[in-house]
Amino acid sequence: MSANKILIHVLAVTVALMTLIPFVWMVSASFMQQGEANQFPPRLIPESFSLEHYLRLFISMNIVRYFLNSLILSASITGLSLLVNSMAGFAFAKFHFPGKESLFKLLLAAMIIPAQVTMLPLFLMMNQLGLINSYLGVIIPGMASIFGIFLIRQYISSLPDSLIEAARLDGASDFQIYWKIVLPLAKPILVTLGLFTFMGTWNDFMWPLIIMTRENMYTLPVAMANLSGEHAQDTELMMAGAVITVLPVIIVFLALQRFYIEGIMLGSVKE
Amino acid sequence: MKTKPFFKVWMSPTLFLAPALSLIAVFFFIPVVASFLMSFTDFDIYSLADSSNARFVGLENYKNLLSDPLFWKAMRNTLYFVFIGVPLSLIFSLATALLLNSKLIRFMSLFRLAYFLPVVTTLVAVAVVWRYIYHPSFGLVNYLLSLIGVGTVDWLGNPKWAMPALILMAVWKNFGYNMIIFIAGLQNIPPELYESARIDGAGKWQEFLHITLPMLMPTTVFVSIITIIGYFQLFAEPYVMTQGGPMNATLSIVLLMYQEGFRWWRMGYSASLAFVLFLILFMATLVQLRLQKHYSGV
Structure with a gap:
């Protein structure tokens, strides 16, 4: 050597x-x-x-509930966002309609607006709708994502038009084309976007912190932030909580890391 | 191509776009506009109960902002975090990208995985872990420093060291992401360039300076803008690790915005902070687009 x-x-x-x-x-x-x-x-x-700290978290603290809250939010946002964003991505990639390009450009330009700008009115809106301390208060604003639409549009654009034309000649409706031809072919990008969305929602902090003010609605990060104040001296307990918080994302990442890395590359290609 | 009837042209795209676009319109575009309008009102806790209590106050919030020492403190802190943290993050991610892109390296994918692990883990959990790593009396950092004879530093308790401590952690957390993009950029450089340089007798350092760096320029511009935007939104680290202290040394723009808006319910004032943040990011993006045009023209 x-x-x-x-x-x-x-x-x-x-x-x-x-x-x-x-x-x-x-x-x-x-x-x-x-x-x-x-x-x-x-x-x-x-x-x-x-194992005493894990037992304490599970038995005398509410960690199972926080875990379930995080899981319910991440799983439902992932599923719904895949559906909603893939539909829009498909429309931008394969339909021709007046104003398509300018509409898409408007969406891309809006990506530079930081999410924090929307949070104050969004909170008031959720308050009006009675969705403070509810799953829907996190799920509804988390479903559609411009980045997700962009990612899927890029991928579907590269699929040959002839596939769609052929199916149309066979009498398939647009919805059948989307569901039976485009989605199966777009599986790799759906996995990538699903992974991004799941991990992003799991790790998200600021919006859940704002809208989940009742203890039994905390997600794991919100619970961790609150516990770390009360239990600052219980180092071992806090570390057990940190392990439970990061373990699911690490497992999901290890299982699907190829898709994640590819997604970063796709997201970084400019138009 | 036959011209399709009006109905056929609009029907399908509308159906496919409607769910995503209406969600984005209602839960993103309308709040952006509402937030902008709100920044010209005195929306506060009384308006929370009845929004007719909010009055239009013109530029009052922005004026107050500019004369608020806390705002300038938060601005200085955030700029400190961005202007020290982003270059550090870029240098470190480029260095590790070069390391992993070396032909000599074995187990490249294992190293890549190790470097990437902090990126995917939950920021709040990691911030809690680092709070203990920085602990003045039993933390790992002070232990390592004691081995080389450096005395105890109260990292998060000393106004001078709290921000550097947050920067170090932020770089640790995110360099892996930029590294992946740099590796892709390195692999896109045509190998012929290096071959002809070698024929001309260029050394490794000259190769790096005259081929690698210029060829990576578009990547570097892209990576710096996403990192700058991310670092400007500093929030969870000070929220969890220092609560903005000691003596506001780690108070960031977004943390101040959160406190004003959701702790004191001065939402009009908070909205003006949000728009100052947006304005900064907007200008940073404009500069980036200029640079990108410049370098892709080379």
């Missing part, structure tokens, strides 16, 4: 340690005895393996 090769691997391992050690410590501290994580020098491996 050349000196260069060794140097490169030393660097690569050093960076990997930097990114991984916080996670290693998080997992390890979550299994420590009460107070063990607050020792100096810090330990990377627990002295003895304890």
